[in-house]
Amino acid sequence: MGFTKHLPLHIQIKIKLEEEILNEVYDEKIPGELDLMERFSVSRSTIRQAIAALVEEGILEKRHGKGTFISLKPVEEWLGSFSTYENIIDDMGMKPYIKFLSMEMTSTPQNVAKTLEEEVFYKVKRIRYADENPVSIEENYYPLELGKKLAKFNWDNVASYSLLDSLGVKLWDAKQIITCRMPVKEECKLLNIDETIPVLFIERLNFDREGNIVEYEHSVYRSDHYAFIVKLGRNEN
Amino acid sequence: MGFTKHLPLHIQIKIKLEEEILNEVYDEKIPGELDLMERFSVSRSTIRQAIAALVEEGILEKRHGKGTFISLKPVEEWLGSFSTYENIIDDMGMKPYIKFLSMEMTSTPQNVAKTLEEEVFYKVKRIRYADENPVSIEENYYPLELGKKLAKFNWDNVASYSLLDSLGVKLWDAKQIITCRMPVKEECKLLNIDETIPVLFIERLNFDREGNIVEYEHSVYRSDHYAFIVKLGRNEN
DNA sequence: CAGTGGTCTAGACCACGAA
DNA sequence: TCGTGGTCTAGACCACTGG
Known part of the structure; x- marks a missing residue:
């Protein structure tokens, strides 16, 4: 060796x-x-x-x-352990669904541009529902090469990481920013909310084992019915 | 044995x-x-x-x-590893300060009432600053017995868990809820913000090693200059 | 039963930190 | 140099799982 x-x-x-x-x-x-x-x-x-x-x-x-x-815990479990998105109003029986809206090439988002030199990214835009009620608008960005492969999939009702997984791309680390702001008109329309209701705004950078950016997520959640629940423990839990 | x-x-x-x-x-x-x-x-x-x-x-x-x-990592480090409260505007040099506002007995907050039978809690209200700018309003609730002991301390510019620590109370687990809403008048005044700017609303239940509730935190952060940054990793980081 | 991981021992030598 | 933890061996017996 x-x-x-x-x-x-x-x-x-x-x-x-x-x-x-x-x-x-x-x-x-x-x-x-x-x-x-x-x-x-x-x-x-x-x-x-x-x-x-x-x-x-x-x-x-x-x-x-x-x-x-x-073992290699599925990413769902791993990410899930952090940011469980849960319904405050306690309607457990609701069915989740993610509807594909659009896919396009776009300029590299700010947050990624700081780290990467690529100028163009693939952007996938979707809406997440709980039963018939829109919950969030989710945009996923991918480097060109990866995006081209991902473009061939059907993006309705699948987790982005399961698609990445099928391409052999494993997520390893992530960095997430949580804040809030007032929604813009388009968001009000898509989420079916009033302009006076603020939205939670989450950005997440996902990295692979080698530290490369493989995914940038940009999500806007309505705040009137939903919240993030986080469990913290010193060890496993 | x-x-x-x-x-x-x-x-x-x-x-x-x-x-x-x-x-x-x-x-x-x-x-x-x-x-x-x-x-x-x-x-x-x-x-x-x-x-x-x-x-x-x-x-x-x-x-x-x-x-x-x-080792028994100080709680600061532990909690800090989760919810690092960071300034988006990148003014690193700012000095943090927490000013004591009031302490009183109050009825048990909703979130705690679900789990506990006690009817009265101690409430400590403080404002957190970065330099001269108000950042958040923080309310800490404690069970009566514990609250009585805590009432003897000076609450200006100290972390609640350092006071708990000096009483021999160690935090072990926590559960946190993050959402947002519009501020009420009093919050606008205290945080010195406009009524049109939403606030991040965080609740946290802190438990000791045996699973008893030792602290309930209720915080309102202004969203225009601040955000939560969270790092996620499969192992230590 | 055979195969697998779980527990435990006794003893050896190495590598680091402080005196 | 001495005391500490770090690495490694060879071998024993136990406990769980499945045929």
Whole structure:
């Protein structure tokens, strides 16, 4: 392996396994600890230490008596754990739906322009409903190359990250800004609200594992019936 | 120890250590692994496993060559990692200040009433400034008993959790709701804003380790100059 | 039963930090 | 140099899962 500095074995093994997992070398389950011991010619604790790190990162998941399985929590769960968009009025039974409005090329949004040099982005505009009631206007922006591929999909009622996922693009980090303002006329019309009701304005930059911007989201939520609920905990929850 | 079921040794040790840490048996540093091995009559890996769990929970912190130290991240850092309140207009140099306005007993706020049976709460009202400009109106509510103790402090320019901390109350979990609305007259006056500018409205319930409500926060932020910035990551960041 | 992960031991040597 | 945590080994037995 060239001149690998002098990383501890368990780290090297962890990296190797992680790489293989992300390259989909394994289907669902990684080899047992005995196999890995042989393969890497190390003791069991070293293997276990490597695996423990991956478990902690949410990449692997152990099942006693069965084996160690690839986890890679779906992004839905991950993002969901942060910004659960919930209805204050407690009408749980409502059906969510996202309707495609338009797709076009546009100039790079401000927020992205600071970081990237590209001048043109793909923009997808959609409206999110709860039953028949419009909830938000969502615009997703993508770099040209990625956008071209995404343009081939049907964007009705799908999560953007599931489309990204099918292209092999995984979201990893995100940065989000939350503020509010008064709606413009078009937003009032689309959301079916009065001009006197403010809207929550959310921007989110999504990054992949290497820190590249893969998606910029720009959303406007009506504030009269909805709010963001955030759970905070020191550990998992 | 009575009839301890049959918990693994490292779990028992972890619990024991955790208990001692929370009871402030140690000052800053826990005994070395050798000492603990002797004390519990177990092997080093068992001790290390117990400690690893506590490190993962953010309760301990290892320093190579020095020892294992009690961490218990200050709440500031913990809460701060979530909702960093930042100025969009990028005036970094501003000085934050929180001015005490009033303290009184009041009926239990709605949000708390759902969970608790108490009928009266202490309410502390303050205004947060950036330099000379008002940023938000913050109201903190406390259960009677706790409120009585807190009433003795000077509430100018201190974080509520630092006062709680000095009473031995540690925050552990939180639940937060973010939405927006138009300001009422009093809020316009206090925040020095026009009636046409919406405000961000944040409610937060803070819980201790046992899940008791220890604080309810109710804040109104002006939206014209400020926004919430949230960083999301799968692991630590 | 066989296979897998879970727990635990005893002992070795390394790497860092402070005196 | 000494004490601390970091890495690693070899081997043992237990507990869960599935055929």
